[in-house]
Amino acid sequence: xxxxxxxxxxxxxxxxxxxxxxxxxxxxxxxxxxxxxxxxxxxxxxxxxxxxxxxxxxxxxxxxxxxxxxxxxxxxxxxxxxxxxxxxxxxxxxxxxxxxxxxxxxxxxxxxxxxxxxxxxxxxxxxxxxxxxxxxxxxxxxxxxxxxxxxxxxxxxxxxxxxxxxxxxxxxxxxxxxxxxxxxxxxxxxxxxxxxxxxxxxxxxxxxxxxxxxxxxxxxxxxxxxxxxxxxxxxxxxxxxxxxxxxxxxxxxxxxxxxxxxxxxxxxxxxxxxxxxxxxxxxxxxxxxxxxxxxxxxxxxxxxxxxxxxxxxxxxxxxxxxxxxxxxxx
Numbered sequence: 394x395x396x397x398x399x400x401x402x403x404x405x406x407x408x409x410x411x412x413x414x415x416x417x418x419x420x421x422x423x424x425x426x427x428x429x430x431x432x433x434x435x436x437x438x439x440x441x442x443x444x445x446x447x448x449x450x451x452x453x454x455x456x457x458x459x460x461x462x463x464x465x466x467x468x469x470x471x472x473x474x475x476x477x478x479x480x481x482x483x484x485x486x487x488x489x490x491x492x493x494x495x496x497x498x499x500x501x502x503x504x505x506x507x508x509x510x511x512x513x514x515x516x517x518x519x520x521x522x523x524x525x526x527x528x529x530x531x532x533x534x535x536x537x538x539x540x541x542x543x544x545x546x547x548x549x550x551x552x553x554x555x556x557x558x559x560x561x562x563x564x565x566x567x568x569x570x571x572x573x574x575x576x577x578x579x580x581x582x583x584x585x586x587x588x589x590x591x592x593x594x595x596x597x598x599x600x601x602x603x604x605x606x607x608x609x610x611x612x613x614x615x616x617x618x619x620x621x622x623x624x625x626x627x628x629x630x631x632x633x634x635x636x637x638x639x640x641x642x643x644x645x646x647x648x649x650x651x652x653x654x655x656x657x658x659x660x661x662x663x664x665x666x667x668x669x670x671x672x673x674x675x676x677x678x679x680x681x682x683x684x685x686x687x688x689x690x691x692x693x694x695x696x697x698x699x700x701x702x703x704x705x706x707x708x709x710x711x712x713x714x715x716x717x718x719x720x721x722x723x
Contacts, residue, residue: 421720422457423449424594426565426623427682427702428713434673436680437710438463448701449688458685466503466564467678468521468557470550471528474572475512476541479602482630483537486602489629489671490571491529493600496675498525503564507554508532512539513578515546521555540578543570543614547586551593561594567678568597570618574611583614590622592719598678599626600670623715627673629666688720 425447429437442459473490498506500523508519508528519528550568557564568590576583590597599615615626684702702714 422685422687423700423718424562425684425686425700425702425714426594426596427684428623428677428680429682429704429707430711430713432709432711434711436676437704437707438680440682440704440707444704444706445682445684446703446705447684447686448703449686450698451701452689454686454689456684456686458683460683464501464503464679465681465683466559467497467505467567468560468564469497469504469506469678470554470566470568471506471508472543472546472550472568472570472572473508473510473532473535474541474543474570474602475510475535475537475539476572476575477512477538478541478573478575479537482602486571487532487535489600490532493569493571493671493674494525494528494532496671497569497678498523498528500525505557505564507550509546509549509554510535511542511546511572512537513542515542515549515579517549517553521557541572541575542578542580543572543574543576543611544579544581544583544586547590547597547618548581551586551589551595565681565683566593566595567624568595569674570597570599570615571602572599572611573601573603574599574613574615576611576614583617587618587621588719590618591715591717594715595622596624596678596715597622598624598674600674601626601628601630603628603630621716623713625677625713627670629670 427445429440431437438461440461442456445456445459447454447456471490471494474486479486494506494508498504502523505521505523506525506528507517507521508531510516510518518531522528547568560566589595597618599619601612601615603612612626618624619626688698697717697719699717700715702712704710704712
């Protein structure tokens with residue numbers, strides 16, 4: 394089957410593409426992965442092409458290609474926060490990251506992944522592979538320390554790893570960040586890496602390591618990176634104490650904590666929250682619709698064009714898709 398890939402994704406050596414010879418280049422085709430969930434956050438997976446409407450700069454577009462295959466091929470970048478802030482619950486994060494790899498890389502040739510760890514510097518630790526054990530074995534040996542170069546890790550994911558034939562149409566590109574979202578060591582900026590991710594059709598997901606009752610400036614960063622690219626952020630540790638009377642509001646000694654830090658119950662709650670988030674991310678990544686269209690109101694003078702996807706026949710559904718695209722090289 395011949396597929397097309399936008400020309401602007403191949404410019405400036407972005408992801409220094411080894412463009413497969415059987416892929417046709419369509420200059421202005423736009424590709425939009427879409428996730429639809431109901432009011433209970435369950436996937437709506439039985440929609441057809443005619444159920445969707447897509448708008449480019451507020452003008453309705455004709456959908457040229459539509460797919461709703463489950464278990465679609467993906468390349469997943471696992472970005473693991475190795476900064477000092479991860480030390481408190483490191484063992485849990487470590488096991489959760491390994492579980493995520495096993496979930497998203499089941500040994501099927503359709504699924505590939507790579508590992509980037511970031512502390513004071515970002516490092517490509519395992520290049521693109523279909524073998525989950527290479528990644529999980531490396532994760533098991535890691536220890537956190539230093540600062541957090543999150544933005545540099547995203548830049549590295551878009552420029553330094555080996556490609557799989559057919560990217561970014563099939564397989565698609567996903568990044569999963571496991572961390573609190575803060576950055577204090579990057580040379581790149583948030584705006585720079587967000588534009589790079591959008592140009593490369595990268596969808597970003599976050600599994601936040603910020604616990605209930607605490608705030609982090611990184612939450613805004615994770616939210617922007619994910620929402621602008623069509624992903625989302627999950628907060629597996631936010632609900633740990635929500636039903637505990639007096640937590641964070643009544644001064645008390647250890648006896649007031651229903652889940653005492655260091656106990657089996659506390660560790661089990663953290664692990665449960667992390668693994669539920671892993672299941673949610675894994676399900677969403679492999680249950681997306683793919684829409685492709687050629688803009689009818691092509692305007693090469695506009696640097697960034699806004700996209701909106703609608704499912705007008707269904708009320709109350711949540712639609713996640715990237716917010717826009719760059720129609721030409723910078």
